[in-house]
Amino acid sequence: MKKLLTLTIFLLSLILVVPAKAQDNGEFSIARVQYGGGGDWYTTPTALTNLIGFAKERVPIPINPRYDDVQVGSRDIFNYPFLFITGHGNITLNDSEMDNLRRYLENGGFLMVDDDYGMDQYVRPLLKRVFPDEEFFELPANHPIYDIVYEFPEGRPPKVHEHDGKPPQAFGVYRDGRMVILYTYESNPSDGWAYDKHSNPEEIVQAALRFGVNVLVYAMTTP
Numbered sequence: 001m002k003k004l005l006t007l008t009i010f011l012l013s014l015i016l017v018v019p020a021k022a023q024d025n026g027e028f029s030i031a032r033v034q035y036g037g038g039g040d041w042y043t044t045p046t047a048l049t050n051l052i053g054f055a056k057e058r059v060p061i062p063i064n065p066r067y068d069d070v071q072v073g074s075r076d077i078f079n080y081p082f083l084f085i086t087g088h089g090n091i092t093l094n095d096s097e098m099d100n101l102r103r104y105l106e107n108g109g110f111l112m113v114d115d116d117y118g119m120d121q122y123v124r125p126l127l128k129r130v131f132p133d134e135e136f137f138e139l140p141a142n143h144p145i146y147d148i149v150y151e152f153p154e155g156r157p158p159k160v161h162e163h164d165g166k167p168p169q170a171f172g173v174y175r176d177g178r179m180v181i182l183y184t185y186e187s188n189p190s191d192g193w194a195y196d197k198h199s200n201p202e203e204i205v206q207a208a209l210r211f212g213v214n215v216l217v218y219a220m221t222t223p
Helices: 002-015 047-058 075-079 095-106 120-130 189-193 202-221
Strands: 030-034 068-071 082-087 110-115 136-138 169-175 178-185
Touching: 030 047, 030 075, 047 189, 047 202, 068 075, 075 095, 082 202, 095 110, 095 120, 095 178, 110 120, 110 202, 120 136, 120 169, 120 178, 178 202, 189 202
Parallel strands: 030 068, 030 082, 082 110, 110 178
Antiparallel strands: 136 169, 169 178
16 A cells, blocks of 8 residues: 555656646547558457556556557557557568657657467567667566566566466567567466456456556656
């Protein structure tokens, strides 16, 4: 409780000094990314809605309850401090889309990619292409994303789906000292967010939602 109170005071003060990341009404809006290649970018449409609702009940960051869909090559991505990508299959980005995403991330944006199974072989090379001179690495167990609001003492994201039976992992890419990309693999927290579509055990749903809150808070508050 003390930790949440401290975080509340910190977040409320931060909101007053980072208006550039907020919309005109003072709320942050987040977006799901449309991409080419034939992968199902549109899967689990309720996942972000449920995560936002859960977050709004628990942390004092004003988030628009509705998310938008945005094309990765559009200038519109610059209107959102947080982008989310998921899917099961192929994903491709042409040079123009890659340049657009790179500029977005260099100008304060944050991208979370969640492998919903089957996209790892396609998305991992793309993520390494965004900033080829930066390291693509697994986040250490003591990374703040594992305890910024809710604690994950094992230092890894929750295991929502078994997939190939491998341990859940979270990878990051940093640019100028700031994490700009988070990639969750063999974890699939967004499947837990979509609790009205998938019948996961309640403890798994709660763990997934809490991890999602950590990601949102980290992305919105880490300079």
